[in-house]
Amino acid sequence: METTKQDESARVLVLGAGYGGLMAALRAADHATVTLVDPSSEFTERVRQHELAAGRATIGHPLAPLLRRKRIRHVPARATALDAHQRIVTTDSGEKLGYDRLVYALGSRTRGTGDGDGRVFTSETAAQLHKRLQDGPGRLVVVGGGATGIETAAELGEVTDWEVELVTAGQVGPSLSPKGRAHVREVLRALGVTLREGAAVTPADLDADAVVWNASLQPNTELATAAGITVGADGRITVDEHLRAVSHPDVYAAGDAAGAWTRDAGALRMACATALPVGTRAGRNAAADLTGDEPRPLRFRYQAQVLSLGRHDGLVQKVRRDDSPTDLVVTGRLAALAKEQVVRTTVRTLRLAAR
Known part of the structure; x- marks a missing residue:
């Protein structure tokens, strides 16, 4: 089996362990040292949430077995601040994490209404x-x-x-x-x-x-906006064809937080079907950017x-x-x-x- 070697001097920090973030971390780890920040110890199959409501026992999968072979460090915390100039993310535990490249994959949430209504x-x-x-x-x-x-x-x-x-x-x-x-x-x-x-x-x-x-869904891009990263009218991070934030070239975006697009498909909708390929390309490009390889454009239809x-x-x-x-x-x-x-x-x- 062909193996790859991590460049320990190339640090990729991934925010979010959903479909896009987890895939980005796994792909970046083939060539870079990766830290994954997410408060949960499990990957959640979000597309099965309606089954959970109907009585399915679980829709979670432990992260540890998925991360162990790639030696990805999991920080079980929530990112609370992003300093895009100093390249530092602060977590709710007070830890400050530096990075060379960041993959922003904090996903989305249901656009809420009826706050305080217990129904x-x-x-x-x-x-x-x-x-x-x-x-x-x-x-x-x-x-x-x-x-x-x-x-x-x-x-x-x-x-x-x-x-x-x-x-x-x-x-x-x-x-x-x-x-x-x-x-x-x-x-x-x-x-x-x-x-x-x-x-x-x-x-x-x-x-x-x-x-x-x-x-409807609302992208979780408040941290990005506060850090000065450009977002589009839909609230998603504006990226180029390599999934690099147009305002901050050391930041990549994946999953629902990314305003990803391709020449074939146009603007991609928020979905598991798009998050996995976008996460794959964002992770690979973030590592390639640090190891001297050429980042490739996203291909999707x-x-x-x-x-x-x-x-x-x-x-x-x-x-x-x-x-x-x-x-x-x-x-x-x-x-x-x-x-x-x-x-x-x-x-x-x-x-x-x-x-």
């Missing part, structure tokens, strides 16, 4: 939502007609005794073809999920015992969108390289199996990179 849950509070659902049947409203909202409503409609409604400001599945959207509507109806489209709401508008807010619709149905929507939908869809049990294999492959890909 409101998000993907990030899926475990608490599961506990709430055990208290007895009631009325549950899922807000957001994108992939996360659809998967959540279908999953909970299938496995709970709650009355489930999905509410969206526009059409359900706005990125799907008419054929794909029709299948989503059909499955939701069969699962007993009421669908209300064209309704812009706040939690205060809803007569519900519990609300799952899946309306879309192929399909894949949704689970409960445990027994799904949707594979074939898309063009720019993520626009075609008329080709696969549905039913075969699509559900395809979705499960896609999700499992993300973890397999990380484990392969760790080896």
Whole structure:
């Protein structure tokens, strides 16, 4: 087996151990000394959060086995300050970490609303939502007609005794073809999920015992903004084709925090499907920048969108390289199996990179 040698003088610091950050750390560690900062000791399969809400036992994987073979140092803390001029990150434990290159991969969170309303849950509070659902049947409203909202409503409609409604400001599945959207509507109806489209709401508008807010995502780029790193109108770090921050060439970005783009696909959406390849390229480029190799541009094009619709149905929507939908869809049990294999492959890909 071919092995690589780390350059101990080349220090790469990675913030965040999600899909993009963990992959960036694993790839950078082939050629540089890597420190990974994340408060959790586990990698979380974020794409399974709706399954956690429905009763899945765990969606976490210990970080230590993934990091051990690459000798990546894990700092179990939260980054609280970034000095981009001195190249120092400060953590909530007070530790100051220097770097030669930084990979900023702090991901995103559900754009919140209804603060202080105990009825409101998000993907990030899926475990608490599961506990709430055990208290007895009631009325549950899922807000957001994108992939996360659809998967959540279908999953909970299938496995709970709650009355489930999905509410969206526009059409359900706005990125799907008419054929794909029709299948989503059909499955939701069969699962007993009421669908209300064209309704812009706040939690205060809803007569519900519990609300799952899946309306949109907000990138976690507050540290970057405070450090003077340029972000775009969408709040994501503005990067060049090598994923280097345009305002700070010693900073790379990956995952949902990166405003990544390619000539084939255009601006990339926030998703696991984009985070892994972006993390791979950001990690490799950060190390290459320090070891005398030439950083390479990100290459990526879309192929399909894949949704689970409960445990027994799904949707594979074939898309063009720019993520626009075609008329080709696969549905039913075969699509559900395809979705499960896609999700499992993300973890397999990380484990392969760790080896």
